[in-house]
Amino acid sequence: MRAPEHPTLLGDSYIQDPYPQLAAWRGSGEVPLVRLQYGISARLVSRFDDAQLVLDSPAVSKDVRRALRLLGRDDDVLSEHMLNADPPEHGRLRRLAAPAVVRGRAAAWTPVVERIVTGLVDRIAERGGADLVADLAIPLPILLICRILGVPRSDVELVLGLSRELVEQSGPEQVARATGALNAYLSELLVAKARRPGDDGLSLLAGHSAAGRMTATQVLSTAFLLLFAGHETTTNLIGNGALALLTHAEQFHRLRADPALLVHAVEELLRYDSPVSHATIRYTTAEVRLSADRVPRGRFVLVSLAGANRDERRFPDPDRLDIGRVHHRHLAFGDGPHTCLGAPLARLQGHVVFRALAHRLPRLSLAVDPATLVRRNSTLVRGLTSLPVTC
Numbered sequence: 001m002r003a004p005e006h007p008t009l010l011g012d013s014y015i016q017d018p019y020p021q022l023a024a025w026r027g028s029g030e031v032p033l034v035r036l037q038y039g040i041s042a043r044l045v046s047r048f049d050d051a052q053l054v055l056d057s058p059a060v061s062k063d064v065r066r067a068l069r070l071l072g073r074d075d076d077v078l079s080e081h082m083l084n085a086d087p088p089e090h091g092r093l094r095r096l097a098a099p100a101v102v103r104g105r106a107a108a109w110t111p112v113v114e115r116i117v118t119g120l121v122d123r124i125a126e127r128g129g130a131d132l133v134a135d136l137a138i139p140l141p142i143l144l145i146c147r148i149l150g151v152p153r154s155d156v157e158l159v160l161g162l163s164r165e166l167v168e169q170s171g172p173e174q175v176a177r178a179t180g181a182l183n184a185y186l187s188e189l190l191v192a193k194a195r196r197p198g199d200d201g202l203s204l205l206a207g208h209s210a211a212g213r214m215t216a217t218q219v220l221s222t223a224f225l226l227l228f229a230g231h232e233t234t235t236n237l238i239g240n241g242a243l244a245l246l247t248h249a250e251q252f253h254r255l256r257a258d259p260a261l262l263v264h265a266v267e268e269l270l271r272y273d274s275p276v277s278h279a280t281i282r283y284t285t286a287e288v289r290l291s292a293d294r295v296p297r298g299r300f301v302l303v304s305l306a307g308a309n310r311d312e313r314r315f316p317d318p319d320r321l322d323i324g325r326v327h328h329r330h331l332a333f334g335d336g337p338h339t340c341l342g343a344p345l346a347r348l349q350g351h352v353v354f355r356a357l358a359h360r361l362p363r364l365s366l367a368v369d370p371a372t373l374v375r376r377n378s379t380l381v382r383g384l385t386s387l388p389v390t391c
């Protein structure tokens with residue numbers, strides 16, 4: 001099957017609701033050429049088996065910086081981290097960085113997560129209503145990851161603002177400004193951590209640079225990745241998950257009635273409206289043969305995790321939310337060597353948040369027509385700009 005000559009733009013209607021288009025592409029097995037923000041075109045993979053194959057294939061590289069340089073684009077700032085590396089360097093960088101986010105077990109952070117959630121939910125309950133995005137989904141993950149990495153509480157708002165500018169890319173100038181500002185901020189903080197190390201993730205990374213295990217650029221890029229990936233994703237799990245429960249009252253009721261469903265519910269919410277809609281971009285170093293199409297060597301590939309997680313070949317009745325679904329080996333955290341490093345932290349936050357929503361706010365309901373809700377302007381993450389509720 002041949003890809004269309006002119007790339008399809010992943011525009012606003014796709015961002016608001018990609019599922020009908022993804023179902024059509026999955027149905028035909030087509031791997032269409034799509035155009036992303038910034039004018040890069042990539043082949044989009046949306047069947048579950050194809051997605052898994054691409055994410056696991058040694059013929060698909062994550063070192064896309066090399067390919068971008070060939071196109072005359074310099075994307076080096078803050079990008080020398082594991083997510084842009086291939087084996088064996090990828091594994092080395094990942095092993096060095098992992099203890100910065102999960103020293104020991106993620107469960108060690110349970111008391112911190114519970115304290116933050118209790119404070120946020122108390123405030124929502126007192127006011128009788130809230131924007132669940134601004135008042136819960138955004139603050140929890142950023143407060144947690146800043147605490148883990150050792151970003152001072154007084155700088156959280158600054159870091160959050162810059163990171164949101166990066167996700168909702170309104171143009172190259174804005175992205176360059178936000179990247180430059182984050183770069184400057186993190187560089188200064190890492191110097192301070194190297195001088196006076198604390199018991200935190202950034203101090204651990206700064207130590208790698210001092211000991212020559214990572215270059216200063218790798219440390220800076222890794223700090224950025226952990227900070228960014230640590231919250232922009234989980235925010236969308238909380239927002240999308242809350243919306244899914246609020247628009248499926250019978251499922252929310254099941255969760256309230258049977259707390260044992262919580263673990264399954266979080267996996268189903270991750271599958272049903274995946275917080276990271278597309279994996280980061282990849283590049284083929286050899287031809288990749290998929291179920292009904294092929295991607296030649298030397299092309300960018302984009303894997304639709306949202307599409308794969310609604311594949312009818314994998315999940316019976318995939319458009320139905322069913323928090324009791326037991327077979328949910330989904331791809332919301334990716335697959336293969338780059339599988340999410342922070343998945344245990346993300347799940348922990350999901351468990352604490354959805355338990356609190358189910359049991360602390362029994363009258364929680366949407367304050368607006370769900371058709372009026374707006375999605376964030378991103379083809380990487382899938383999230384809501386706001387979620388007004390009453391309780």
Ligand code: HEM
Binds near residue numbers: 305332333342
């Ligand atoms: C619901 C929340 C989250 C979702 C849905 C999610 C999703 C993902 C996905 C899909 C990938 C693979 C991307 C690719 O292959 O292109 C990934 C990688 C990664 N995630 Fe997460 N993530 C979440 C939370 C977190 C958290 C809390 C952290 C903590 C720092 C984190 C850190 C990372 C890192 C470091 C990588 C790169 C791994 C590598 O390249 O080896 N993520 N995540």
